[in-house]
Amino acid sequence: MKNIYFILAILALLTQGCNDFLEPKSQDKVVPKTVSQLRELLLGEIIQNKKDYTEYLSVMTDDFADQDGNQYEYRNQLWGYYTWQREPEEGRDLATRNDEAWSELYHAIFTCNIIIDKTPSMHGTDEEKNQLLAETYFLRAQAYFELINLYGEPYESAEQAEKALGVPINEEITIMDNIYSRETLAKVYAKIESDLHESITRFKNTEWTKNVVHPSLDVAYLFASRLHLYKKEYQSAKNYADSVINNERYQLYDLHTAGLTSYSYFINRNNPEIMFCYGMVSFDFIYNYSSTYATYLVSDKLISLFSNDDLRKTTFWDKNKKPHKFSSTNSQSYGNTYRLSEAYLNRAEALVFLGKWESAITDINTIREKRIKNDYEITATNREDALNKVWEERRRELCFEKHRWFDLRRQGMPELRHIFTNGGSRKEYILPTGSKSYTLPIPKKIREQNKIIVNIERPEQQ
Known part of the structure; x- marks a missing residue:
């Protein structure tokens, strides 16, 4: 800067x-x-x-746990x-x-x-x-x-x-x-x-062009969807999410064919669902890359939400439970992002509150199809069950991207x-x-x- x-x-x-x-x-x-x-x-x-000026956000959530290290x-x-x-x-x-x-x-x-x-x-x-x-x-x-x-x-x-x-x-x-x-x-x-x-x-x-280092109309629509979701204006949240999803300019990242390895990052230049990237995401103050012993690691509670067939489980963190979604030093990795999967998650949550929880589960399964091997589909028995599953999927998909603390604030501020x-x-x-x-x-x-x-x-x- x-x-x-x-x-x-x-x-x-x-x-x-x-x-x-x-x-x-x-x-x-x-x-x-x-x-x-x-x-x-x-x-x-x-x-x-x-400068990552909110690097403390993750450690305040239930996605991280302390480790007594060096x-x-x-x-x-x-x-x-x-x-x-x-x-x-x-x-x-x-x-x-x-x-x-x-x-x-x-x-x-x-x-x-x-x-x-x-x-x-x-x-x-x-x-x-x-x-x-x-x-x-x-x-x-x-x-x-x-x-x-x-x-x-x-x-x-x-x-x-x-x-x-x-x-x-x-x-x-x-x-x-x-x-x-x-x-x-x-x-x-x-x-x-x-x-x-x-x-x-x-x-x-203005004329639309795809340029992830500048916001665009689609990014503004996604932000509007998030804003109205936070304000509990669910029809508006759904409508703006529709505007992002229906134009088909972006595609969900298919982890079955992405070819990600332990040396690559989910938030990278080849990810087709990234709409806009900005700033920096750094975990330098959370853990030491050069040491197995770290200050704060991905919590067992978060890890337990991912099934063994979930490809995100080996992509979002490494074998030592250190976040591996971003890199603050790799030129192929981005920082904070707006991406297509959030539009599906915003719309799914809005649909639950609009009384259309079956459609909400369909949106969740659209994401899961690109993330999970074998049986990816989930079902819900009622509105409450659907909401819990939407929130769980949101936590899985957006972990380490600075959504969790804000989501906890609007999801009843539960005990941690x-x-x-x-x-x-x-x-x-x-x-x-x-x-x-x-x-x-x-x-x-x-x-x-x-x-x-x-x-x-x-x-x-x-």
Whole structure:
């Protein structure tokens, strides 16, 4: 990622009058003056940001379990997240792991604000401007969506959202030390939906091309499906998922013929269901690649959900129970992705709540046909059984892709238990059902800078 202060300086220049930034300011600093240059800024600052600022998400879920190994520094840094401490940034034995997601995501929002403001006056065609604005509105909506699901109260209903705590909305296009307060959950979701609608409208006025390093109309439809699923607006969630599935531009990855080995990754350049990739997924702080002994491994609970005939069982993690879906160093592997299988999973869940649970199971079997040898089909006896099977398949298919924590928040915030081992001793930590610890506290450095912002206080862990 480019140096943040250099980028902020460039963005500050963009807030000046048009004549001030049409020409280069020096031989080594070219201020954007065309739409294509702004698009490069968007790509470098947000889409290809090589910092995994939410690497702690996985260890907070039931998909990982601690192992008493030799990487004590890493284990101690993430201990506060793994055990759902009141202040998770504070690890064990003076180790810390600062939460940088808040700052990174608001930096992305600020960058988007500038680009949206300046694009109309930049040199470029209407087609180029529409494309850039469509991508920028999409990425701003995505940033708010991540923020609200990290630091906002879980969404329960439209009525609850009118009073529940969300996150601040930043409309600034200049660098100012403003003090922001939280908006309601409803206002933030309205902002996300407004940006996403604007993105979809503009994408419709551009020519579609398949380019996984930039969002597209199909990606915006998939995000809209996810958004409405989270808001329990199931008909809209289904309709947007239909838009992705029915255009047949993408195909599910057939693991029977993919030829994946222990040296390849599921999230790779040849995967035909990947629609958009961005950022970085890194497990470097979770385990040591060079050692059998790791800090946190794939949990036995997750592994038990995969049958012996499930080809994902040998593709998603390795023989030492280390995640093997991504690589942060292999150029053939991507980071965070939007992919076709999520559209099927979103639609299946929506169908259950719309009373069409038999059709939901059909969608699940469509995925399973490409993943499982021999008898891949499952059945359900009633709506509740169908919902449980849809949620189980979602957990299997999307594991390690940062969906699980957000899914747990919207699936009733169930009780979780983690064991932490230390020199042979074991201590159990419990995250109670519906706990406030399902919401992260605002990072400490932000609270120190902004004394008026309301923090959602988590209980002390026993």
